[in-house]
Every structure is written in C-alpha cells, then in structure tokens.
Amino acid sequence: MxxxxxxxxxxxxxxxxxxxxxxxxxxxxxxxxxxxxxxxxxxxxxxxxxxxxxxxxxxxxxxxxxxxxxxxxxxxxxxxxxxxxxxxxxxxxxxxxxxxxxxxxxxxxxxxxPCEVGSTSCSPxxxxxxxxxxxxxxxxxxxxxxxxxxxxxxxxxxxxxxxxxxxxxxxxxxxxxxxxxxxxxxxxxxxxxxxxxxxxxxxxxxxxxxxxxxxxxxxxxxxxxxPEGSPFTSFIRVVVASIRKRQVTLPSTNEHFYQGHNEVPKALAVLPSNTFRFLNRAAIVSEGDIKSDGSTIKRWRLCSVQEVEDFKTLIRILPLWTSSFFLCTTIGVQSSLSILQALAMDRHLGPNFQIPAGSILVFVQISTSLFLALFDKFLFPMWHNLTGKPLTPLQRIGVGHVLNFVSMGISALVESKRLNVAKSHQGSNIVPMSVLWLVPQLVIVGIAEAFHFPGQVSLYYQEFPITLKNMATAMISVLVGIAFYLATAVIDIVRNTTTWLPGNINNGRMDNVYWILVVGGVVNFGYYVICSWYYKYQNLMEVDHSDSPNEE
Missing domain, CATH: 1.20.1250.20 (MFS general substrate transporter like domains)
Incomplete structure (x- = not known):
C-alpha cells in the first residue's frame, strides 16, 4: 500500500x-x-x-x-x-x-x-x-x-x-x-x-x-x-591542473591519460587532440592521482580527457563568438539612439493617437518573429531545393552581419534627412517628420536578428559536446550582455571626442555615429569571414542533416 x-x-x-x-x-x-x-x-x-x-x-x-x-x-x-x-x-x-x-x-x-522653463527658482x-x-x-x-x-x-x-x-x-x-x-x-x-x-x-x-x-x-x-555543479568549474580545473603539471612530459599512448571515473575499455580509450597540447597535461595520470575505485584523489590536479576536449571545443569557437561582439554592439547603439530620435520626431498616427517613443523598437520584434516564420516555411526549404544543401549556421550568421551594417547605413541616411528638416525648423525640439521613417532600418535589423541569433544558437548547440549543450543559450546571453556595455563605451567615446551627441540631438550629428557603425560593421564582417573560413565543423553530420526539411 x-x-x-x-x-x-x-x-x-x-x-x-x-x-x-x-x-x-x-x-x-x-x-x-x-x-x-x-x-x-x-x-x-x-x-x-x-x-x-x-x-x-x-x-x-x-x-x-x-x-x-x-x-x-x-x-x-x-x-x-x-x-x-x-x-x-x-x-x-x-x-x-x-x-x-x-x-x-x-x-x-x-x-x-518639475521645473518650469525659464524659471530661476528650481529646487536643487x-x-x-x-x-x-x-x-x-x-x-x-x-x-x-x-x-x-x-x-x-x-x-x-x-x-x-x-x-x-x-x-x-x-x-x-x-x-x-x-x-x-x-x-x-x-x-x-x-x-x-x-x-x-x-x-x-x-x-x-x-x-x-x-x-x-x-x-x-x-x-x-x-x-x-x-545542484550538480557548473560546467564552468571543470574549465577552471583543466587550466589549474595543466599548470600544476606543466613539467610533466606528454605521453604518446592513451594508457597514461585519465578517461573518467567509469572505467573505459582500452578499445574505446582516446588520446587528447593535438590542438592546445599544453592542456593535455591536465589528463595525465601521475602517482597518487587516482583512488582504488577509479575516482580522483585531487580534483584540481587531474581531469578526464573528455573535460579537456570540452574546454578545447570552447576555445576553438571563441574567435567566431568574438566576431559577434561588434555585431550586437551596433544593435545596442541603434536601439537606444532610435528612442531618442523618436522623442524628437512626429509620433502621431491620426489626430488622436501618438506612438510612445519606447514602443518604436516593437518593429524589430515584429519583423524578427515574422521573418523567422517565413524562413522556416519558405526561404530555407527553397534554398535546400536549389542547392541540395541546408543553409549552414555560419552562412546564416554571415547574412545577419551584412543586413546589420546595411541597417546602420539606412539609419545614417534617415538621420541625415531628419537633421536637414530640423535645421529648417530651428527652435522646435520636435521635428515635423514622421517617426515611421525609422521603421525600415528597424525592420532590417530585425530580419538580421532572425538570421544571426538562431544561427549562433544552432552553431553552438551542434558543435558543443553533449556535456555542454546547456551553454548554447548562455553564450548568446553573455554576448548580448557584453555588447550592451560596449555600446555604452562607444557612445561615451563619441561624446568625449566629438560634438556629435549633445543633449539636444537636433544640434548634433548622429548620422556620423551611424556611419562609424557601418565602417566598423564592414571591418568586423571581414574578421568574421576569416574566422569562419578557418573554422572546421566538429559535428559535420549535424551540419549536413540537422536543418534539412523532413522528407516523407
């Protein structure tokens, strides 16, 4: 019972x-x-x-x-x-x-x-x-x-x-x-x-x-x-163990490498890869490292071959990951500056409705979700039918890079027009120009996100070993988080070295800021192409088949 x-x-x-x-x-x-x-x-x-x-x-x-x-x-x-x-x-x-x-x-x-304009008795x-x-x-x-x-x-x-x-x-x-x-x-x-x-x-x-x-x-x-512990701990352990055993000579056979707590048959035992060979020392079994039951005595002195290879996988993909820092930084700059532009433009739709400035970025979210659906239903199957191959994660990310700096170029052109209108209506903080002029650039950056963000998640998820699958979304979160701080740094540098971003943006040159992002985006795209050219997929089977349409 x-x-x-x-x-x-x-x-x-x-x-x-x-x-x-x-x-x-x-x-x-x-x-x-x-x-x-x-x-x-x-x-x-x-x-x-x-x-x-x-x-x-x-x-x-x-x-x-x-x-x-x-x-x-x-x-x-x-x-x-x-x-x-x-x-x-x-x-x-x-x-x-x-x-x-x-x-x-x-x-x-x-x-x-609130302090009235022109008042001399404002409270501190x-x-x-x-x-x-x-x-x-x-x-x-x-x-x-x-x-x-x-x-x-x-x-x-x-x-x-x-x-x-x-x-x-x-x-x-x-x-x-x-x-x-x-x-x-x-x-x-x-x-x-x-x-x-x-x-x-x-x-x-x-x-x-x-x-x-x-x-x-x-x-x-x-x-x-x-709680079972974080994979980041094992990465630190690999570095610490390899440093502690830096004087140990690398063996040429798999018998001297630790395969893990569960005993692995000799036929299945593997040697660590030759890339980043210094880290292989973390898996070398020395006297006094292992207990009688096969577990490690000092966890910060000995790691398994799998833990070493997992860490190497992360290192291999880091150049591609860093190429997206500037990609996301431009998005951070554009999103904040677009709200400032919206505040200085005509936001009325008809006589009774006014678009909130903080809602202008909704066009990015709408275009991203809409085009994600269109990609799955039309673009990706069409690409597969024409080429016989799926659009790979690296190709998706590359398209996202291109659309991103195209969006920044459109932003520069629109801001240049807005400033010209502002000059002809000096004395007014609100420029008589519809806020809908901002929509094309936001839609294009949304399409770019529909390409490169899912492409990056797909890349990290298929390339990382099974023990690190949960890090796929974490890589994106860290990337976006750092990019927003870089966006803050970019704006600070521009403010401290130029007069392009004053308190009243109608008196500045925000269009030049966008042109800088265009140039940076093109250069960064070149860096991405180099990284992707030399990168070798670890899980080629998944690249070839994971995104293929289901055939019945």
Missing part, C-alpha cells in the same frame, strides 16, 4: 501539469520587467531630468546586466541553490525593485519637482532621490535576470524523461516570452505615456506579484533536483 502511494506521488510530480505555473511566471515577470525597462529612457528624461544621452547609457547598462545576470544566476543555481529556490528568491528581489520604482512615481519626496536635485531610483533599477534588473534562465531550466527538468516534449516546451516558452515582451513594449508603455507613470508602474508590480504567487502555488507539483 505504501509503495503504491509513493508511485502515485511520483506520477503527480513533474510533467505537463507544471506548465501553466511556469509559463504564467515567465509571462508575469517579463511584463513587470519589460513594462518599465522598455520605457526607461523616457522616464529618466521626463521625470528625473536626466540628459538624453545619459538616459540612453543607463538603458544600455540595464540591458547588458539583464543578459549577463542570467548566466551568473545559472552558475549559482547549478552550484548552490537549485532552480526552485533561485526563482522564488529572485522573484522577491525583482518585486522589491519594482515596488521602489513605483514609489518614485507616487511619493513626491522620491522624485524631483536631491541625491537621495537618485539613490532610491538607481537602487530600484538594480534590484529589479537583478531579480528578473535571476529568473529568466532558471525558469527555462526548471521547466525542462519537469520533462527530463521526455526529450521530445522538452523541445515543445522550449518553443512555447519562447513564444510566451516574446508575446509578453510585445505586450510590455506596447500596452504597458502606452499606459505610462497616456494615462500615468504611476498606473503603468503599479501594473508592473501587480504582474510581479501574480507571477510569484502562481509560481509558489505550483510548488507541490515541481520535480526538484539538487
């Missing part, structure tokens, strides 16, 4: 019953974070009198942290907390930050008093107001970043025995995540611009509360796994 009840209990834990709780959580948390972050530049300028370029810089820092924190959270989760604990702790941190942000719209003591800015503001932004960003990757992980853990169902879960997870981003960047931003900041930010608070409550309601259904 007791055994039957345990079996019944195990069947009630995990599986698709957890899906509504996890999806509701990611939707609520994304609405909460996106609701304020998509409109952060406008909020800082209008309510806290932050200079426009400084506001764009702060937004870049938030976006960068939002992509780096999930990776750090994943390491901490895998090593110490476990997914369930990491999610509810991060959700509370996010809620605290969002509540603080909402209070800055409610309490007069937490926001600067309070330092405590900015401390509370930035503390709120840090907490909200830290909390959301801690949930984004861990919610995906705990969802996959519920279907650990059903790999095909995991693929279906990933598709739905990203669908709902993307949908929440669209709602946040349109509906909530519209409320903030046309009703009040207070109403919009308290909607974010409500979404965060609902997400936390629903996630905790599903606690009894989740399959919870103990």
């Amino acid at each position: 007791e055994a039957a009840s345990k079996a019944q209990l195990s069947r009630s834990i995990g599986g698709w019953i957890t899906f509504p709780f996890i999806i509701a959580s990611i939707v609520g948390l994304t609405l909460a974070f996106g609701g304020w972050s998509f409109n952060l530049i406008v909020y800082l300028i209008q309510e806290f009198d932050v200079e426009s370029i400084d506001a764009a810089q702060i937004s870049n820092l938030v976006n960068g942290a939002g992509n780096l924190i999930p990776v750090l959270a994943a390491i901490i989760t895998d090593s110490f907390l476990g997914s369930f604990s990491a999610i509810w702790i991060s959700s509370i941190i996010s809620l605290l930050g969002t509540i603080l942000l909402a209070l800055t719209t409610t309490l007069d003591s937490l926001r600067p008093k 800015k309070s330092r405590i107001q900015y401390i509370v503001l930035y503390a709120a932004i840090v907490l909200a960003t830290l909390g959301y970043g801690g949930t984004r990757s861990t919610l995906l992980t705990i969802g996959a853990d519920q279907l650990v025995d059903k790999p095909k169902d995991q693929g279906i879960f990933f598709n739905w997870f990203y669908f709902f995540w993307y949908s929440a981003c669209l709602v946040a960047s349109t509906a909530i931003v519209y409320v903030e611009d046309n009703v009040s900041w207070k109403a919009g930010f308290f909607i974010c608070v409500a979404c965060n509360v609902v997400a936390l409550v629903i996630f905790l309601m599903g606690s009894r259904f989740y399959a919870k796994f103990k």
